[in-house]
Amino acid sequence: MGKNNIPREKIILWNKEMLEKMKKENYARGIIWAHINIANQYWNLGNAEESIKNLNIAESIWHKNESEIDFFTIAKLYQEYSQAYYILKLYDTGLKYNSKGGYYGNKIEDKDRKGKFLSYVYTLRANLLYEKKDLDSALYYLKQSSLLYESLSTTSQIANHYIEYQPSQHEAKTYLDQGVDIISKNKHEPNSYQISVFYYYYAQYFFKEKNYEKAILYLDKALEYNKKLTTIEHSKNIYKLLIECYKNSGNVEKEKEYLEHYIKLKDSLENSQTKGAELSIKTIEKEKTEENKTLKKKILIYISIVVSLGLILLAYLYYQNNKKKKLILESKEIISRKEDETKILEKRISGVHEDLIQLAKNNDISFLEKFHEVYPNVSQKLLAINPDLTKDNLAFCALIWLGFSSKDIAEFTFMQHRSVQIKKGRLRKKLNLGSDVDLYQFLKSLVDN
Numbered sequence: 001m002g003k004n005n006i007p008r009e010k011i012i013l014w015n016k017e018m019l020e021k022m023k024k025e026n027y028a029r030g031i032i033w034a035h036i037n038i039a040n041q042y043w044n045l046g047n048a049e050e051s052i053k054n055l056n057i058a059e060s061i062w063h064k065n066e067s068e069i070d071f072f073t074i075a076k077l078y079q080e081y082s083q084a085y086y087i088l089k090l091y092d093t094g095l096k097y098n099s100k101g102g103y104y105g106n107k108i109e110d111k112d113r114k115g116k117f118l119s120y121v122y123t124l125r126a127n128l129l130y131e132k133k134d135l136d137s138a139l140y141y142l143k144q145s146s147l148l149y150e151s152l153s154t155t156s157q158i159a160n161h162y163i164e165y166q167p168s169q170h171e172a173k174t175y176l177d178q179g180v181d182i183i184s185k186n187k188h189e190p191n192s193y194q195i196s197v198f199y200y201y202y203a204q205y206f207f208k209e210k211n212y213e214k215a216i217l218y219l220d221k222a223l224e225y226n227k228k229l230t231t232i233e234h235s236k237n238i239y240k241l242l243i244e245c246y247k248n249s250g251n252v253e254k255e256k257e258y259l260e261h262y263i264k265l266k267d268s269l270e271n272s273q274t275k276g277a278e279l280s281i282k283t284i285e286k287e288k289t290e291e292n293k294t295l296k297k298k299i300l301i302y303i304s305i306v307v308s309l310g311l312i313l314l315a316y317l318y319y320q321n322n323k324k325k326k327l328i329l330e331s332k333e334i335i336s337r338k339e340d341e342t343k344i345l346e347k348r349i350s351g352v353h354e355d356l357i358q359l360a361k362n363n364d365i366s367f368l369e370k371f372h373e374v375y376p377n378v379s380q381k382l383l384a385i386n387p388d389l390t391k392d393n394l395a396f397c398a399l400i401w402l403g404f405s406s407k408d409i410a411e412f413t414f415m416q417h418r419s420v421q422i423k424k425g426r427l428r429k430k431l432n433l434g435s436d437v438d439l440y441q442f443l444k445s446l447v448d449n
Contacts, residue, residue: 008041028065032058043084046232051084075104091131098125119149135165140438152182152190156198163204196225212249236265368395381446401443
């Protein structure tokens with residue numbers, strides 16, 4: 001059995017042994033990496049609770065030994081956080097940690113290591129964006145990942161994009177063939193989990209073709225490779241597709257068998273996710289408590305300084321103190337008024353924004369005019385780039401700026417999904433943008449939200 005095929009439970013035990021050795025040697029970086037490795041195996045086993053516990057310990061040790069820890073270690077720490085929160089279905093939190101991983105990943109000095117790591121960051125970001133239904137951005141980051149590092153994992157996911165999200169069996173087959181080439185030539189030594197995921201996507205391809213016999217064949221391969229590492233979430237997906245295949249092929253006995261496997265695994269995973277979510281809430285509460293403690297310490301220091309100065313210049317500070325109290329009261333009143341005004345304004349803006357969203361969904365002719373009223377700077381900036389933009393161009397930009405996906409736009413404007421993609425391509429030409437530029441990110445960058 002190769003190094004990539006060792007059961008996760010054995011990897012955890014080995015890292016726990018290494019952890020004890022690192023503690024005896026008081027080697028901070030080694031301790032952090034042991035916890036990161038343990039966390040990685042736990043989230044792969046569907047136990048996000050234990051994963052986050054280990055990452056919390058690792059982060060705490062890093063903060064106590066910041067000068068000793070390199071950027072790659074910090075980047076990896078945050079990326080594992082992102083993976084754990086992805087398993088918990090806390091996608092916004094996952095994106096936050098993914099951004100932190102990317103920030104420190106860009107600081108890695110070794111060019112090859114940096115490229116490989118950022119490829120990993122972009123692939124996970126794509127997964128999170130898929131859950132947020134931002135398909136265009138997800139595909140953009142997958143292709144960026146592939147440019148940095150041609151891995152079986154990224155190639156598989158691009159194939160899956162054309163199977164599941166923007167169906168094109170021809171495009172999917174192109175990337176699946178690339179995956180077969182990677183496996184056959186053992187490029188970058190793909191591990192059992194990556195191969196298992198690839199065979200799962202290949203099964204999805206045949207399922208779309210209604211070739212259930214071949215789909216089951218590839219799912220059996222996926223299960224065989226996954227047994228070596230046992231990634232729970234992935235196992236659940238395989239069982240689910242097997243159920244559909246046997247159902248469609250009329251094999252009731254096999255359908256029932258895998259349904260029992262699926263239910264058992266699903267219950268186990270949901271129980272783990274619930275515990276992990278509770279732990280993540282406790283972690284956030286702990287961070288807030290630590291912030292409050294820091295704030296209290298600062299206040300105590302300021303009070304001590306004021307008292308010391310008071311002993312030196314008592315008479316002078318008596319006058320200044322009275323004056324300061326008056327200013328503080330006035331400031332509090334001003335701040336209170338501003339907060340009230342801000343709440344009222346936010347409420348109004350929220351209401352107007354919701355009305356605008358509804359107009360877009362209804363394909364109302366007054367949508368563009370209302371958008372200009374609420375966000376006047378967007379069209380102004382666009383017309384500054386190209387004064388020949390039509391009202392139709394501006395309305396299309398407004399829909400993208402509001403965060404609607406290509407699928408949403410097609411639905412609201414009664415167009416085919418492909419027509420929306422063609423329209424995006426023409427808009428890129430009018431705005432002098434390359435095909436690799438994310439339209440949503442570009443439009444958002446024009447005007448501060």
